[in-house]
Amino acid sequence: MKEYPPRIEVVGSPGAVAERAVAIVIAELRDRQPVTLGLATGATMTPFYARLVAAARAGLISFHAASSFNLDEYVGIAPQSRGSFHAYMQEHLFRHVDMPADRARIPDGMAYDVATEATRYEAQIAAAGGIDLLLLGIGTNGHIGFNEPGSDFASRTREIRLDEATRIANAGDFPDRASVPRRAITMGIATILHAKRILLIATGPEKAAAVAAAIEGPIGTACPASALRLHGNVDVLCDESAATALIDRPHTNDRRRA
Numbered sequence: 001m002k003e004y005p006p007r008i009e010v011v012g013s014p015g016a017v018a019e020r021a022v023a024i025v026i027a028e029l030r031d032r033q034p035v036t037l038g039l040a041t042g043a044t045m046t047p048f049y050a051r052l053v054a055a056a057r058a059g060l061i062s063f064h065a066a067s068s069f070n071l072d073e074y075v076g077i078a079p080q081s082r083g084s085f086h087a088y089m090q091e092h093l094f095r096h097v098d099m100p101a102d103r104a105r106i107p108d109g110m111a112y113d114v115a116t117e118a119t120r121y122e123a124q125i126a127a128a129g130g131i132d133l134l135l136l137g138i139g140t141n142g143h144i145g146f147n148e149p150g151s152d153f154a155s156r157t158r159e160i161r162l163d164e165a166t167r168i169a170n171a172g173d174f175p176d177r178a179s180v181p182r183r184a185i186t187m188g189i190a191t192i193l194h195a196k197r198i199l200l201i202a203t204g205p206e207k208a209a210a211v212a213a214a215i216e217g218p219i220g221t222a223c224p225a226s227a228l229r230l231h232g233n234v235d236v237l238c239d240e241s242a243a244t245a246l247i248d249r250p251h252t253n254d255r256r257r258a
């Protein structure tokens with residue numbers, strides 16, 4: 001098992017992380033046409049999408065030739081309802097940019113047969129020629145997408161039972177704890193590792209332990225994000241507070257190159 005240390009960059013604030021991430025995506029959108037993006041949801045991504053939309057409005061980028069695949073969606077939550085990742089993506093990105101709606105894909109959490117939907121989603125990613133640049137956040141338990149600890153590194157898109165820690169972390173998107181879905185459909189770890197390039201972003205002190213485990217802990221299923229060290233083309237972008245538990249901590253605005 002060959003290990004490839006990711007490129008790590010620490011910047012001063014969540015806003016600076018978002019700006020740097022947008023710069024990377026802008027470069028990708030300009031250099032590679034058509035581009036296929038992998039997209040994530042969550043609070044970490046919100047400032048990133050705000051800046052991406054601002055760049056599109058300013059005419060710096062266009063999504064007309066782009067397509068995208070989101071990482072995951074809750075099972076049993078209607079696309080238009082609050083808390084769904086469909087609703088999140090509409091609100092924060094899709095309704096503001098010129099990407100054709102049929103090229104903005106998200107797994108269907110309302111599918112009658114989730115296993116068939118998972119197979120269909122994998123086939124759709126393959127038919128698009130794979131993902132060029134995949135954006136990732138990280139859960140406090142080290143999850144990527146909704147690949148909870150214990151997820152096999154060979155896993156593909158599938159249904160997964162959410163950890164209680166994840167349900168608690170995401171409870172703010174739902175009226176009460178009991179309404180937080182228990183299951184989701186997520187790209188697998190192998191699906192994620194198949195992307196040509198990966199950009200993981202992490203902000204806030206609550207992510208510090210997960211970032212350190214992913215980058216400096218043992219590579220194994222206990223920390224799904226540690227699988228990223230098997231990829232070879234990964235950037236990790238953190239603000240200072242998310243980098244505090246790293247032993248070999250890069251200086252702010254410093255890049256630790258592989």
Ligand code: GLP
Pocket residue numbers: 040041042043044045071072136137138139140144145146166170
């Ligand atoms: C979510 C998503 C992940 C996301 C992570 C962190 O539930 N499934 O894709 O990266 O958990 O979310 P946040 O940025 O809100 O902390």
